Amino acid sequence: MRSVGRSVPRKEGLDKARGRSRYVDDLRFPGMLFGRTIRTTLPAGELLAVRLDFDTAGFTVVDHRDIPGRNVVALIQDDQPCLVERAIRHAEEPVLLLAHEDREALHAATVRLECRPAEPVLDPERSPSAFKELTIEKGDLARGFAEADLVVEGEYRTGRQEHVYIEPNGVIAVPGDGAVTVYGSLQCPYYVHKALVALLGLPHEKVRVVQTETGGGFGGKEDYPSIIAGHAALLALKSGRPVKLVYDRLEDMAATTKRHPSIVRHRTGVTRDGRITAMEIDVLLDGGAYCTLSPVVLSRGCLHATGPYRCENVRVHGRVVMTNTPPSGAFRGFGAPQTVFAAEVQMDRVAEATGLDPVRLRESNALRPGDTMATGQRLGEDASALAVLREAVLRSDFHRKRRAWRGTNRGIGLSLFFHGAGFTGSGEVMLASRAALELRPRGARILVGSTEMGQGTRTTLAQIVAEVLSLPLDRVEVADPDTARVPDSGPTVASRTCMVVGGLLKACAEEMKERLGGLSPAIYLKRHGPLTITREYAPPPGIGWDDATYRGDAYATYGWGCDVAEVELDPVTYEVRPTRVTAVVEIGRAVNPLMAAGQVEGGTAQGLGYALLEEVVLREGRMANAQLTNYLIPTTLDTPPVDVTILESPYRHGPFGAKGVGEMPMSGPGPAVANAVRHLGKDVRSLPITPEKVLECASLSTADAPTSTHRR
Amino acid sequence: MRFSLNGRRTDVDAPPLKRLLDVLREDCLLTGTKEGCGEGECGACTVLVDGVPVNSCLVPLAHVRGRRVTTIEGLRSRLPEALVREGGTQCGICTPGVVMAAATLGPRPTAARVREALAGNLCRCTGYAGIVRALAGARAAPPPRVRRARRR
Numbered sequence: 001m002r003s004v005g006r007s008v009p010r011k012e013g014l015d016k017a018r019g020r021s022r023y024v025d026d027l028r029f030p031g032m033l034f035g036r037t038i039r040t041t042l043p044a045g046e047l048l049a050v051r052l053d054f055d056t057a058g059f060t061v062v063d064h065r066d067i068p069g070r071n072v073v074a075l076i077q078d079d080q081p082c083l084v085e086r087a088i089r090h091a092e093e094p095v096l097l098l099a100h101e102d103r104e105a106l107h108a109a110t111v112r113l114e115c116r117p118a119e120p121v122l123d124p125e126r127s128p129s130a131f132k133e134l135t136i137e138k139g140d141l142a143r144g145f146a147e148a149d150l151v152v153e154g155e156y157r158t159g160r161q162e163h164v165y166i167e168p169n170g171v172i173a174v175p176g177d178g179a180v181t182v183y184g185s186l187q188c189p190y191y192v193h194k195a196l197v198a199l200l201g202l203p204h205e206k207v208r209v210v211q212t213e214t215g216g217g218f219g220g221k222e223d224y225p226s227i228i229a230g231h232a233a234l235l236a237l238k239s240g241r242p243v244k245l246v247y248d249r250l251e252d253m254a255a256t257t258k259r260h261p262s263i264v265r266h267r268t269g270v271t272r273d274g275r276i277t278a279m280e281i282d283v284l285l286d287g288g289a290y291c292t293l294s295p296v297v298l299s300r301g302c303l304h305a306t307g308p309y310r311c312e313n314v315r316v317h318g319r320v321v322m323t324n325t326p327p328s329g330a331f332r333g334f335g336a337p338q339t340v341f342a343a344e345v346q347m348d349r350v351a352e353a354t355g356l357d358p359v360r361l362r363e364s365n366a367l368r369p370g371d372t373m374a375t376g377q378r379l380g381e382d383a384s385a386l387a388v389l390r391e392a393v394l395r396s397d398f399h400r401k402r403r404a405w406r407g408t409n410r411g412i413g414l415s416l417f418f419h420g421a422g423f424t425g426s427g428e429v430m431l432a433s434r435a436a437l438e439l440r441p442r443g444a445r446i447l448v449g450s451t452e453m454g455q456g457t458r459t460t461l462a463q464i465v466a467e468v469l470s471l472p473l474d475r476v477e478v479a480d481p482d483t484a485r486v487p488d489s490g491p492t493v494a495s496r497t498c499m500v501v502g503g504l505l506k507a508c509a510e511e512m513k514e515r516l517g518g519l520s521p522a523i524y525l526k527r528h529g530p531l532t533i534t535r536e537y538a539p540p541p542g543i544g545w546d547d548a549t550y551r552g553d554a555y556a557t558y559g560w561g562c563d564v565a566e567v568e569l570d571p572v573t574y575e576v577r578p579t580r581v582t583a584v585v586e587i588g589r590a591v592n593p594l595m596a597a598g599q600v601e602g603g604t605a606q607g608l609g610y611a612l613l614e615e616v617v618l619r620e621g622r623m624a625n626a627q628l629t630n631y632l633i634p635t636t637l638d639t640p641p642v643d644v645t646i647l648e649s650p651y652r653h654g655p656f657g658a659k660g661v662g663e664m665p666m667s668g669p670g671p672a673v674a675n676a677v678r679h680l681g682k683d684v685r686s687l688p689i690t691p692e693k694v695l696e697c698a699s700l701s702t703a704d705a706p707t708s709t710h711r712r
Numbered sequence: 713m714r715f716s717l718n719g720r721r722t723d724v725d726a727p728p729l730k731r732l733l734d735v736l737r738e739d740c741l742l743t744g745t746k747e748g749c750g751e752g753e754c755g756a757c758t759v760l761v762d763g764v765p766v767n768s769c770l771v772p773l774a775h776v777r778g779r780r781v782t783t784i785e786g787l788r789s790r791l792p793e794a795l796v797r798e799g800g801t802q803c804g805i806c807t808p809g810v811v812m813a814a815a816t817l818g819p820r821p822t823a824a825r826v827r828e829a830l831a832g833n834l835c836r837c838t839g840y841a842g843i844v845r846a847l848a849g850a851r852a853a854p855p856p857r858v859r860r861a862r863r864r
């Protein structure tokens with residue numbers, strides 16, 4: 001009756017595939033109104049007046065004066081208003097909310113905003129204000145550069161990326177009895193709960209948030225649902241009727257968060273035989289108009305900025321700044337894909353400068369168990385950079401293809417990467433997540449706030465519990481994430497759910513098993529009455545972190561990955577077509593191999609989109625291509641076969657050895673594809689690698705060292 | 713407006729230019745057909761009209777007068793089981809559309825044929841790997857490998 005390690009089908013799979021699952025837009029309530037958001041169109045300025053150019057009979061109209069609590073979207077810094085009062089900081093800010101029972105009447109209503117424009121800040125390098133700045137230091141940088149024979153410099157850029165979950169953001173707010181219940185497509189019910197309590201000025205128990213089946217998240221439904229839920233709740237409380245607020249694709253793309261654009265600069269000192277002696281890295285992220293999650297995105301980005309390499313002398317300096325653009329937010333990888341891109345293209349450039357093979361260079365510098373990272377963290381026995389690298393090189397026949405394809409229109413490149421599992425630094429301690437397990441007559445019911453959004457939470461958590469209790473999987477139920485019924489297990493983000501929440505549930509199940517003492521659940525319940533076991537997070541022994549100095553164990557453990565990308569360059573159109581990706585990941589233990597592989601396959605495709613296709617075009621701070629017609633994501637024909645190998649190196653404190661997996665696959669494809677294009681002789685240093693960019697970028701001359709390399 | 717819906721004669725009282733997608737979801741209460749983009753790009757709203765897959769967000773009701781409309785609720789197929797078994801559904805919002813688009817593939821299609829037939833169905837979760845495995849078979853699209861990492 002083993003469960004863990006088996007590719008059991010997902011619990012809700014057939015309901016989804018037969019169209020029976022109910023997503024938020026599939027729900028309706030008696031008397032329900034539809035909601036609409038009126039937004040600014042200027043990136044910066046002041047709102048002077050709002051004019052309603054329609055007959056307001058039958059409409060519910062809400063502005064900031066209707067907010068009973070605080071006009072903020074409560075998250076990290078409470079700087080973002082739920083509805084604009086006067087200051088306008090980006091072009092998609094919500095100003096006014098309308099609701100009506102007839103959608104056509106709702107959308108026919110016209111509202112004029114009178115605004116006084118101001119000069120916007122659109123270039124992050126010219127921004128006068130930072131949401132966060134940090135420095136990570138190790139050793140002595142000057143000494144490290146003095147030991148080097150070569151210094152390689154480079155600047156790397158990545159653009160915004162839109163999540164494109166296929167189900168747009170949406171919620172329904174239902175009022176009643178001085179309380180409000182919000183049903184919605186969301187990742188973090190307790191984030192929404194916290195934001196609603198602040199906005200509505202209601203006691204905790206008067207606010208209830210229920211996650212409905214969610215059609216993809218990728219970070220895009222981490223913080224933004226707090227805004228939509230607030231809007232729908234305000235309309236519902238004012239009208240006294242349920243209000244559905246579901247964005248169409250255009251509004252979702254234009255107004256919701258994007259991956260932070262980045263500019264990363266590297267100076268790397270290296271000896272002639274390929275030992276890296278110094279790394280100086282500067283990270284700049286564009287946070288957009290409000291803070292949202294930017295400080296933590298910057299942290300994770302900087303903590304991954306060295307790539308998975310050992311170096312005695314390191315300085316990483318990072319800043320995330322304000323611009324008058326829609327706020328950047330969480331997106332799978334959370335800062336790491338940007339900095340790993342820079343690190344891994346820089347690594348190939350170091351190889352070019354030293355004349356070393358890119359695999360050999362990585363092998364000699366890759367982090368090994370017991371090595372010390374930039375924060376002083378000592379790596380555990382499960383660290384697997386070399387294992388994934390060697391497996392990927394062998395599996396893809398890298399060296400033979402690298403030689404054979406030189407001078408053709410085919411290229412091959414690789415990237416080596418890692419990803420910290422769980423919240424950064426002391427984040428998990430501060431979250432103090434709780435999970436509970438309730439004994440049921442036939443088995444057990446999982447009570448957690450962790451959400452299923454496609455990644456398999458429901459199934460994998462049930463597998464962990466079923467394994468401990470020696471139950472068939474169908475006897476482990478999973479309660480809907482409903483803040484009135486489940487404890488706060490922390491947000492469903494940061495590749496933390498299986499490892500952290502799964503770990504708590506494993507402990508709950510172990511205690512339950514002990515209490516049962518061999519009795520069946522039904523007999524236990526009859527003799528002793530109800531039984532619910534709750535566990536709260538405690539850090540693994542020996543883990544410590546100092547937020548002030550960025551010293552210590554940044555993450556409890558890390559997953560490791562290596563991607564080999566094979567591409568073809570179309571000599572006429574300059575399109576780069578990926579033909580095959582070999583993806584090797586080490587994730588501790590695959591609780592459900594098929595689902596773990598699904599994260600790698602899907603994350604790799606999303607990473608290929610980031611590498612080659614996906615480009616958010618902003619004009620005067622507004623997205624000019626907020627449509628799937630001209631913001632392109634990979635289709636079946638753009639996605640090559642992905643050959644996935646999962647390596648297991650169990651993590652001592654993870655449930656059955658599991659670490660995180662969800663985000664990591666996003667980091668590899670960008671640099672692997674860029675390095676494959678470099679193999680074709682094109683000096684690309686930014687994403688996405690569009691045909692225009694390939695056409696314009698300089699050719700690499702194999703005889704010359706890169707221009708930014710300074711020989712001592 | 714009269715048409716055949718999942719094999720039954722149906723008469724819907726709705727404006728002729730109302731999107732078929734909205735008619736199905738709101739007037740017929742069949743919510744298995746999903747809206748992903750409303751511009752014919754994502755394929756989540758795929759249904760069959762006279763056996764041919766169409767994006768129901770681009771089709772006005774008047775267009776299906778007297779024709780046969782099949783939605784996920786009316787499709788008899790084992791494709792859903794195959795998709796679940798091979799990891800071809802994750803968040804699931806695109807899956808009914810994928811099933812409908814794939815319903816017109818003959819038996820044992822090649823991986824290339826599957827990719828071509830589903831080029832109008834966007835999936836953001838799976839990278840299409842599980843979908844191709846489910847429809848073209850494991851030989852055409854091998855499943856992932858799991859092995860113990862060597863520690864050193």
